[in-house]
Amino acid sequence: MRIDLHTHSNISDGTDSPQELITAAAAAGLDVIGLADHDTFDGIEIAREQADIEGIELVAGIEISAQYQGTSVHLLGYGCDQEDAPLLAELARIREARDNRVPRICEKLTELGLPLTVSQVQAQARNATSLGRPHVADAMIAAGYVADRQEAFDRYLQGPARVRRYQVELTQGIELIHQAGGAAVIAHPWGRSAKEVLSAAALAALVAETGLEGIEIEHQDHDELARRQLRRLAIELGLIATGASDYHGRGKKNHELGCNLTSPEAYRELQQRMTARAEARKAWRR
Ligand code: AMP
Ligand code: ZN
Ligand code: FE
Ligand code: FE
Numbered sequence: 001m002r003i004d005l006h007t008h009s010n011i012s013d014g015t016d017s018p019q020e021l022i023t024a025a026a027a028a029g030l031d032v033i034g035l036a037d038h039d040t041f042d043g044i045e046i047a048r049e050q051a052d053i054e055g056i057e058l059v060a061g062i063e064i065s066a067q068y069q070g071t072s073v074h075l076l077g078y079g080c081d082q083e084d085a086p087l088l089a090e091l092a093r094i095r096e097a098r099d100n101r102v103p104r105i106c107e108k109l110t111e112l113g114l115p116l117t118v119s120q121v122q123a124q125a126r127n128a129t130s131l132g133r134p135h136v137a138d139a140m141i142a143a144g145y146v147a148d149r150q151e152a153f154d155r156y157l158q159g160p161a162r163v164r165r166y167q168v169e170l171t172q173g174i175e176l177i178h179q180a181g182g183a184a185v186i187a188h189p190w191g192r193s194a195k196e197v198l199s200a201a202a203l204a205a206l207v208a209e210t211g212l213e214g215i216e217i218e219h220q221d222h223d224e225l226a227r228r229q230l231r232r233l234a235i236e237l238g239l240i241a242t243g244a245s246d247y248h249g250r251g252k253k254n255h256e257l258g259c260n261l262t263s264p265e266a267y268r269e270l271q272q273r274m275t276a277r278a279e280a281r282k283a284w285r286r
Helices: 018-027 043-055 085-111 116-126 133-142 150-156 170-179 192-196 200-210 224-237 264-285
Strands: 001-009 030-037 059-067 071-077 184-188 214-218 242-243
Touching: 001 018, 001 071, 001 242, 018 030, 018 043, 030 043, 043 059, 043 264, 059 085, 059 150, 059 170, 071 133, 071 170, 071 200, 085 116, 116 133, 116 184, 133 242, 150 214, 170 184, 170 200, 170 264, 184 200, 184 264, 200 224, 214 224, 224 242, 242 264
Parallel strands: 001 030, 030 059, 184 214, 214 242
Antiparallel strands: 059 071, 071 184
16 A cells, blocks of 8 residues: 655645646555645645546645744644634635735845746746745746746745745644544654754643644655654654655655655554544534
């Protein structure tokens, strides 16, 4: 069983449409694929239809922009009710902050001598309902300012053209996923900035306080040492260890579909936890 639980479509900042993503996943020999677009469920329905056609199993996911102790942390939710009002309201708030950030980034870039307009960014975003810096990067590529997304991030979007935006508190994000009947997994906990705040002690406290289900361990942002340490930590804390490509189509190099996988055992456990959360939600609403 080949299980890849975290991928993106062009409904957020991937480059494949949901249909193309599922077709590519089937061609890559995946049995199970999780679509986890940033802060939106808008790709799930189309992906589900295509998954039925291809005979591949789709896990409905989402990657929520959260923060912990002021630092950006990505939170994966699996199996949430996609109609859940409190969750949808929070996602709308985050997407609004995403939209509002774009003109501010454009202003900064323009001040830096790289004039860019919101409509140039929107032209790149096409089907996306969740606007991200990668779309700004694509507009910069189209304008001839940088060669690729990586260069846009390294030279500008993580540097002089960085603009902060609203993100939900991590514990609140986990609670929102749970009350929507889903299971919560922290994405690439030791990738990029999150490593500074997500110590072993912090993860232990999160498990105790929120009932966090898992952490994504097999991920390109984690080197072999980080993976070894995280695997040990997951066993100690009773966390489900997932793995995924974090595929963004042509938008991210070295993140090919299936480059990291979740074990069938971990996936079964995740499914059990998703079922338990969904049942708890039903009982609560009765
Ligand atoms: P945003 O969601 O607007 O905060 O932008 C973050 C997204 O940009 C994440 O999904 C990352 O996958 C992507 N990203 C972050 N750094 C880079 C990079 N150096 N090159 C390409 N994509 C990146
Ligand atoms: Zn992304
Ligand atoms: Fe992420
Ligand atoms: Fe991601």
